[in-house]
Each structure stands twice: as C-alpha cells, then as structure tokens.
Amino acid sequence: MKNLYHTALALLLLGAAPGAHAQFRLPDIGSRVQNAVNNRLSQRTDQAINKGLDKTESAATSAAKGTGSSPAATEAAGSPAPASGEHLTSRYDFVPGTKIIFEDRLAGEQLGEFPARWELLDGSAEVLSASGQPAIAIARNADISPLIKEANYLPAAFTLEMDVFLLPSQRMFVWLWDERKHHQEVNGELGYLQITEKGITMPDKNLGQETLTETVPAGSWHHLALAFNQRSLKGYLDQSRLLNVPDVHGKPTGLTIGARPIYGDTKPLLVRNVRLAEGGKDLYARLMTDGRIVSHDILFDPGQAVIKPSSQPALTQLTSLLQSQPALRFTIEGHTDSDGDAAANLKLSQARAEAVRAALLKAGISADRLTAKGLGETKPLDPSNTAAAKAQNRRVEFVKI
Numbered sequence: 001m002k003n004l005y006h007t008a009l010a011l012l013l014l015g016a017a018p019g020a021h022a023q024f025r026l027p028d029i030g031s032r033v034q035n036a037v038n039n040r041l042s043q044r045t046d047q048a049i050n051k052g053l054d055k056t057e058s059a060a061t062s063a064a065k066g067t068g069s070s071p072a073a074t075e076a077a078g079s080p081a082p083a084s085g086e087h088l089t090s091r092y093d094f095v096p097g098t099k100i101i102f103e104d105r106l107a108g109e110q111l112g113e114f115p116a117r118w119e120l121l122d123g124s125a126e127v128l129s130a131s132g133q134p135a136i137a138i139a140r141n142a143d144i145s146p147l148i149k150e151a152n153y154l155p156a157a158f159t160l161e162m163d164v165f166l167l168p169s170q171r172m173f174v175w176l177w178d179e180r181k182h183h184q185e186v187n188g189e190l191g192y193l194q195i196t197e198k199g200i201t202m203p204d205k206n207l208g209q210e211t212l213t214e215t216v217p218a219g220s221w222h223h224l225a226l227a228f229n230q231r232s233l234k235g236y237l238d239q240s241r242l243l244n245v246p247d248v249h250g251k252p253t254g255l256t257i258g259a260r261p262i263y264g265d266t267k268p269l270l271v272r273n274v275r276l277a278e279g280g281k282d283l284y285a286r287l288m289t290d291g292r293i294v295s296h297d298i299l300f301d302p303g304q305a306v307i308k309p310s311s312q313p314a315l316t317q318l319t320s321l322l323q324s325q326p327a328l329r330f331t332i333e334g335h336t337d338s339d340g341d342a343a344a345n346l347k348l349s350q351a352r353a354e355a356v357r358a359a360l361l362k363a364g365i366s367a368d369r370l371t372a373k374g375l376g377e378t379k380p381l382d383p384s385n386t387a388a389a390k391a392q393n394r395r396v397e398f399v400k401i
Helices: 002-015 026-065 071-076 283-290 309-324 342-362 387-393
Strands: 099-104 118-122 125-130 133-138 143-146 157-166 172-175 193-196 199-202 207-210 220-229 232-237 240-245 256-259 269-278 292-295 330-335 370-376 395-400
Touching (some): 099 387, 118 256, 157 193, 283 292, 283 309, 330 342, 342 370, 342 395
Antiparallel strands (some): 099 269, 125 133, 143 256, 172 193, 172 256, 199 207, 292 395
C-alpha cells in the first residue's frame, strides 16, 4: 500500500504545472491521494469478496441440484455471461406471482392528468408520453400509492414488477407499507428500499448491493422486480439479483413509491407497467402442483402478436425449464380479455400462442415438444369486468401434455 501511495503522489506532483492557478497545499495533496488509494483498495476488496460469495453460492446451488457449474449450465439457467470487468451477480431466478392484486398499464389515461388508479401522498405526479408509451412522472420528493381500498393488502407471498427510467442523479424509494401511516409495528425491521440505475439497497439496514461499473449511462429504462415469500425478500434489476434478505423480521403491508433525486436534479422519475401479484413459487413446483404454468409476464402491445422485449426473462426461464426436463411437452395457450370482438380475440390469441412457440423454437427447443392453441376470451380466470379481472385474464398458459 505504501508503494501505491508514493507512486500516486509522485505522478500527481509531476503532472502539476508550475504556473497552474489551482491553489492547494502539499499536505492537502497527500491527504487526497491517501483517501483515493484507500477507496481504490476498498473497491477492489469488495469486488473480490463479492466474486467469492457468488462462486460459493453458485457451487452450493449446483451441489444441491446435483449438477455442475459450467458456463453453459449458468447460461441455460438464464444468466448471460458477464462482460469483462463487469460485477458478477447471482442468476435471475425471479418467478412472478399469478393472481393479480394490482396492475396498471396506463391504458386510456389522459396525458397531463394524475393517473386514475393511484393515490397522491405527497408532491405531484402526472401521466406523460415517454418513447411513445404512457408513463407516470413522479416529481421530486413526491410519493404515490396504488388505489386499493383494503388495508394491509399484501399477502404472505407476492411479487412486484415495474419499469423505471433512471438517470444517474435519481433515486427511487419503495416502501412496502402505506407511507401515510409510516412504519408500523407489524412491519418490524423491514426497511425502505432505494433503487438507482446501479442497484437495489436497503440503506438503513446496510443490505443489498450496487453493480461496480466504470461508466455512468445517460439514463435508461430498467425492469425492477421484487419477490417476498413468508419472510424472505429478493430484489432484481434487469437480469441481476441485487438484494437477497433471507429474513426481513417484519411483514410488508402495502406499497408506496417515491422520487428522491440527488445533486439538485428536478427531472421527474418515470414509472410504467406496474404489476403486483400474489404467489411466485418455482416454475417446476408450480407445474407439478397445477399441471400448468400461468404467465402474465409474456407481454404484447394491445391488439398485436409481437412479443415485447421485456418478456425475455420469462421466456428464458421457460427455456431453461424445458432444457432441464427433456421429456416435458407443452400446449401453449393464448388467452385474451373480453374487450373487443370475440372472433378477433380468438384469432389474436392463436397468433400470440404461435409467437411464443416460435420464440421457444428459436431458443433451441424441439418443435415436437410444443403446440400452440388460441382460446380467446372463452376461459377467463376471473369472469368479472373489472380492470384487475381483465389483467388476470390476459395471459399465456403452458399446459403439460
């Protein structure tokens, strides 16, 4: 460490022009170099520790399953090989719940108005168009919650998903309770979550992690997913699991999301495609219990049969399941809600089922293991005409043959 310190100090002094206008004292330089060296060593140490933990977890998982931990096995499990220098994270094992509690795709919302299915707790928010799609713009220090009448509406197992546009200067806060009532006794040691474009943390508990990246993007859309099961909480950003708390020592009761930009940034936080659902158990366990897998995470634009890119994690997991179970065969069923003409919905559901089959064939699954069948609006999971019921009925099912 001494050698690194003296080398850095010498380079800094050599690079300083004799006639420079910067005002400083030599002790200041020494202190700054010392801090920089400490930070660099600390970062490298953290990287080494995280890599070691990831390898240990991967080995433990492979041993439990009786499989190897080759790169091919990792890729088949849905985790692409990291680029050179990229922070290694655990594989993407998120499985969305099947019974929808709340979903908002912002269909029919008026631009410039407050979103109809939300409550404003603080500040301001409105619907705007982002890249041609509606999104909720949450102003600095504003908080919103789903418009749900029941108190303490989160079940013992649930999943939360949304797309969020994050700038380097932005932070999104997620409270798993109604922030109007603040932290309740039933919430125990459960803390709020902070989401940035680099990761997910529970700051007041020193839990979670951020990816160690050299460059900071100018801002982009990210897919946020949370999974709570009895007492464990996992958090995912895009294809990485960045939060894994085995026991939160508390119970989630509701949902509040808010914007907390830093550096004085006044740009709003953008959120869309929010989905809160009950359940979320392992795909194979669900298949063995129910004989089918119901997916609400394979998405299409209204009236279209082109699969959205955000559906890739769900398709990857299904591909992995089929690869790990060579005897498994599916009928892929497409289902729509009751909006529109029944005959058109039947045709659309067939096209969507065939699109999903084509995506799995492209991923390497044999054609004789998959058939496609459109059922339109004929088999609703919820026959009522509410928005939640329609969201429940729009789905793709994989039925074991």
